[in-house]
Amino acid sequence: MGSPSRWVVFSALGFASLAFSQEPAGGVVAPGADIAALSLDDLLAQPIEVASHRAESAREAAGVVTVLTREEIVASGARDLSDLLWLVPGFTQNLDVENVTGLSVRGVWSYEGKVLLLVDGVDMTDLLYGVNPLGLHYLTSNIERLEIIRGPGSAIHGGNAGMAVISIITRGAKEVHGAEVEARYGQLSGTSSDRTIGLNLGHTFDVPGQLAVSVSGYLGQGNRSDGTYTSSAGDAWALSNGGAATNPMLLNVGVTWRGLKARLVVDNYTLTTIDGLGELATATRDGATVPAPATMSFRATAGDVRYTFQLGDAVTLEPRLYASLQRPWFTPDPTSSLYYDKHALRSGASVTATWAALPGLHLLAGVDAHRDDAWLSQPALAGFGANPDFAALNPTDPSRATLSSLSAFGQLQADTPVANFTLGGRAETHSVAGESLVPRLAATRRFDRFTAKLLFSGAYRAPSFENFNSAPGGVLKPEELWVGEAELGFQATDWAFVSANVYGLRVDDPILYTVNPGTGAEGYVNAGHVGSRGVEAEARLQGALGFLRLGYSFAQASPDTDVSAYLLADTKARLRGMPGHKLNLLGHLALPKGYGLNATAWLVSDRTALGSSLADEVFPTALIINANARWDAAETSPVRGLAVTLGVNNVFDQPLPWLQPYDGGHPPIPGRGRDIFFRLGYALPL
Amino acid sequence: MRVGAAIAGALVLWSASARAEVPPQLGVVVMLKVLTYDHAFADRASGDFVVCVPTSEQHADLSSAYAAIGPVGETLLAGRKVRLVAVPLDGADGLFERKASAVLLLPGLTPKQVERWSKAAERLKVYSLSLVPDDAEERVLLSVEEASGKPRPVVNKKLAAALGASFPPSVLKVARIVQ
Numbered sequence: 001m002g003s004p005s006r007w008v009v010f011s012a013l014g015f016a017s018l019a020f021s022q023e024p025a026g027g028v029v030a031p032g033a034d035i036a037a038l039s040l041d042d043l044l045a046q047p048i049e050v051a052s053h054r055a056e057s058a059r060e061a062a063g064v065v066t067v068l069t070r071e072e073i074v075a076s077g078a079r080d081l082s083d084l085l086w087l088v089p090g091f092t093q094n095l096d097v098e099n100v101t102g103l104s105v106r107g108v109w110s111y112e113g114k115v116l117l118l119v120d121g122v123d124m125t126d127l128l129y130g131v132n133p134l135g136l137h138y139l140t141s142n143i144e145r146l147e148i149i150r151g152p153g154s155a156i157h158g159g160n161a162g163m164a165v166i167s168i169i170t171r172g173a174k175e176v177h178g179a180e181v182e183a184r185y186g187q188l189s190g191t192s193s194d195r196t197i198g199l200n201l202g203h204t205f206d207v208p209g210q211l212a213v214s215v216s217g218y219l220g221q222g223n224r225s226d227g228t229y230t231s232s233a234g235d236a237w238a239l240s241n242g243g244a245a246t247n248p249m250l251l252n253v254g255v256t257w258r259g260l261k262a263r264l265v266v267d268n269y270t271l272t273t274i275d276g277l278g279e280l281a282t283a284t285r286d287g288a289t290v291p292a293p294a295t296m297s298f299r300a301t302a303g304d305v306r307y308t309f310q311l312g313d314a315v316t317l318e319p320r321l322y323a324s325l326q327r328p329w330f331t332p333d334p335t336s337s338l339y340y341d342k343h344a345l346r347s348g349a350s351v352t353a354t355w356a357a358l359p360g361l362h363l364l365a366g367v368d369a370h371r372d373d374a375w376l377s378q379p380a381l382a383g384f385g386a387n388p389d390f391a392a393l394n395p396t397d398p399s400r401a402t403l404s405s406l407s408a409f410g411q412l413q414a415d416t417p418v419a420n421f422t423l424g425g426r427a428e429t430h431s432v433a434g435e436s437l438v439p440r441l442a443a444t445r446r447f448d449r450f451t452a453k454l455l456f457s458g459a460y461r462a463p464s465f466e467n468f469n470s471a472p473g474g475v476l477k478p479e480e481l482w483v484g485e486a487e488l489g490f491q492a493t494d495w496a497f498v499s500a501n502v503y504g505l506r507v508d509d510p511i512l513y514t515v516n517p518g519t520g521a522e523g524y525v526n527a528g529h530v531g532s533r534g535v536e537a538e539a540r541l542q543g544a545l546g547f548l549r550l551g552y553s554f555a556q557a558s559p560d561t562d563v564s565a566y567l568l569a570d571t572k573a574r575l576r577g578m579p580g581h582k583l584n585l586l587g588h589l590a591l592p593k594g595y596g597l598n599a600t601a602w603l604v605s606d607r608t609a610l611g612s613s614l615a616d617e618v619f620p621t622a623l624i625i626n627a628n629a630r631w632d633a634a635e636t637s638p639v640r641g642l643a644v645t646l647g648v649n650n651v652f653d654q655p656l657p658w659l660q661p662y663d664g665g666h667p668p669i670p671g672r673g674r675d676i677f678f679r680l681g682y683a684l685p686l
Numbered sequence: 687m688r689v690g691a692a693i694a695g696a697l698v699l700w701s702a703s704a705r706a707e708v709p710p711q712l713g714v715v716v717m718l719k720v721l722t723y724d725h726a727f728a729d730r731a732s733g734d735f736v737v738c739v740p741t742s743e744q745h746a747d748l749s750s751a752y753a754a755i756g757p758v759g760e761t762l763l764a765g766r767k768v769r770l771v772a773v774p775l776d777g778a779d780g781l782f783e784r785k786a787s788a789v790l791l792l793p794g795l796t797p798k799q800v801e802r803w804s805k806a807a808e809r810l811k812v813y814s815l816s817l818v819p820d821d822a823e824e825r826v827l828l829s830v831e832e833a834s835g836k837p838r839p840v841v842n843k844k845l846a847a848a849l850g851a852s853f854p855p856s857v858l859k860v861a862r863i864v865q
Binding site for chain 1: 711712715716718719720722723742743744745757758759760761762763764765767768776783836837838839857860
């Protein structure tokens with residue numbers, strides 16, 4: 001691991017950030033240039049390549065990819081990212097603690113440190129624990145497109161991308177051309193499910209270089225459930241009285257001018273939690289300790305600035321500066337049993353180069369360096385609630401800690417008559433965790449209507465601050481992931497595409513969270529092996545009448561999984577809280593005069609996890625069906641730009657509780673029941 | 687040394703065996719540049735140069751090609767802002783409302799779709815462009831093809847006459863003319 005020779009090899013290969021959404025290298029004309037001013041002779045003298053290093057479609061990308069377009073997002077009636085992720089094969093969602101939910105991928109709990117979430121290329125992952133909370137967090141009002149790698153992305157994107165990469169592309173100046181506003185209200189039987197308002201602004205200023213500015217944002221309130229939570233102590237709490245709120249607030253500003261791109265994302269996601277670590281959260285009121293929902297927020301101000309230099313026809317160079325200031329899990333009440341107040345700051349820089357070396361041969365190479373700092377916001381309150389200091393990382397000044405990382409990545413893509421081959425990898429040296437090296441190999445072949453992919457990737461996850469902080473002696477190794485995938489796609493007709501893939505994955509030394517529900521003491525350890533294998537399939541039909549998208553996934557635990565926190569007594573076929581099968585559907589029927597009928601559904605097969613009785617229970621198969629009707633005003637209508645949606649989520653009020661996927665002693669939080677929602681959107685061209 | 691020579695040889699062979707096609711972005715830029723030579727170009731319209739591109743994000747080929755030409759939407763054409771507008775595959779009747787200056791057909795359309803869109807363009811007297819050279823044989827005004835490793839415009843003179851477009855000899859000399 002990390003021997004000098006391997007470093008040299010991978011540095012020489014260079015890296016390739018070959019994400020499928022990236023713009024092509026070797027652009028023909030610079031942004032803002034006037035084509036009329038170009039020389040026709042020069043244009044006609046351009047040598048032609050087999051295939052430029054270009055944006056790749058999901059069909060061609062060297063990965064197992066799901067893309068949800070704006071059209072699909074709008075039709076789905078989804079209010080947020082969580083709703084959309086139910087429509088992705090292999091993805092389910094589970095409960096961590098404190099009303100925080102996250103993602104499981106391919107039958108393995110992945111929320112903590114294994115899924116990278118990007119908003120317009122900006123990493124939103126929590127620096128202290130490495131998590132991405134879901135549940136009315138990222139609203140659909142400003143999402144233009146969702147691109148998901150259902151598999152490892154570490155070779156390109158670094159740590160925290162072991163199981164999946166979720167890339168949110170928001171609506172920018174290209175899409176908005178003015179102003180858009182969207183208001184939404186949803187009502188459960190006992191309380192509102194969500195009431196939100198979003199605004200998107202975008203304009204391209206006609207100045208040399210074409211200055212494009214976009215601003216989008218939203219705020220709102222929501223509730224995860226209106227059911228009754230029964231704590232690990234047997235106490236009941238009606239969530240319609242609070243205790244499971246999910247309140248989003250986000251501002252996203254983007255500027256592009258010539259090759260310059262700048263982005264700022266300010267996120268303030270606030271929750272209330274009565275569920276704590278399983279028992280009811282408490283606080284001191286009038287001198288007495290009483291059950292009381294705690295208010296907790298995930299705050300992040302993150303952004304980057306990058307400039308793409310076009311060096312000749314075949315080379316680009318992109319330096320990038322980025323930073324993220326965070327205050328995750330911020331629970332301000334010092335009397336709360338969940339009190340927590342720490343800051344974290346990441347500052348870093350990267351340089352990525354691309355080179356279209358020969359027809360069909362493309363290289364990418366880059367380096368990235370960043371430093372993470374974390375500190376107690378209130379050093380005098382260290383030790384209150386769940387607010388231990390950083391002594392395990394920095395005994396000399398336990399009020400703060402620093403981690404740093406230097407990595408190099410490279411990728412070579414070669415299009416040959418036999419197949420398109422991708423060879424890449426990433427090497428990283430971490431100030432505490434040491435060195436990691438992960439390869440990426442892919443072969444894709446397109447023949448007639450078929451596409452075949454063979455993929456093998458390594459991935460890793462460097463421990464985060466709190467991982468180290470709560471590990472015995474502060475010692476923790478990076479966990480390593482190994483994934484093999486094979487996919488076959490078939491464009492049956494112009495309107496039908498189907499794909500299916502098989503996979504096997506293994507995580508060595510997974511970083512496992514343990515918590516003592518009684519004391520709240522956390523711990524992190526490297527624990528054996530966990531893995532899964534399975535099948536995923538997607539079918540997409542598109543015609544004049546509308547579209548239909550179907551997905552299926554099956555995941556089975558690997559027999560050599562030996563992490564006791566994930567294992568169940570009654571079956572070894574699946575892990576705690578995980579379904580074996582999942583089906584998902586998204587359909588849209590286009591009707592005349594701007595009307596449309598839409599439906600989404602997901603079926604989650606039975607799962608086993610801790611129940612309210614503090615014994616393992618089997619939670620039966622649940623089928624969640626959502627439907628909505630939408631009307632878009634015609635372009636010739638006096639109310640052009642208006643869109644109205646009326647819908648029902650969970651039409652049959654089926655229970656799909658939030659289950660904890662490890663033995664953390666946390667009973668389930670009831671799922672969202674039936675809710676009726678209304679959405680009003682208006683687009684005003686400027 | 688021998689390893690280096692072997693790699694270089696393999697790359698050359700590989701290059702020689704490669705399938706040649708005009709990259710979408712380059713192809714579109716070439717066609718737009720050729721349009722500026724049309725004698726009637728300046729008289730046709732003012733404001734943004736709106737290029738309607740029939741596509742569907744459900745169709746992998748089309749969405750891939752559309753993504754590839756995206757940067758063209760950040761350029762100017764004789765001082766006019768180029769605006770690429772993705773339109774539904776069945777939206778040929780909406781060209782007028784969109785104030786289209788041109789229709790651009792991407793690889794992956796069915797012959798019927800090409801016919802429908804080219805007829806709509808002809809009816810409204812807007813430029814029809816295609817990244818598929820064969821389309822210029824009958825249906826569209828202008829395309830681009832690979833010739834000797836370089837891009838070459840393909841101009842359909844009959845359609846040019848029908849659209850009222852005419853190009854100077856200096857352009858026709860470097861293009862393949864379809865009568």
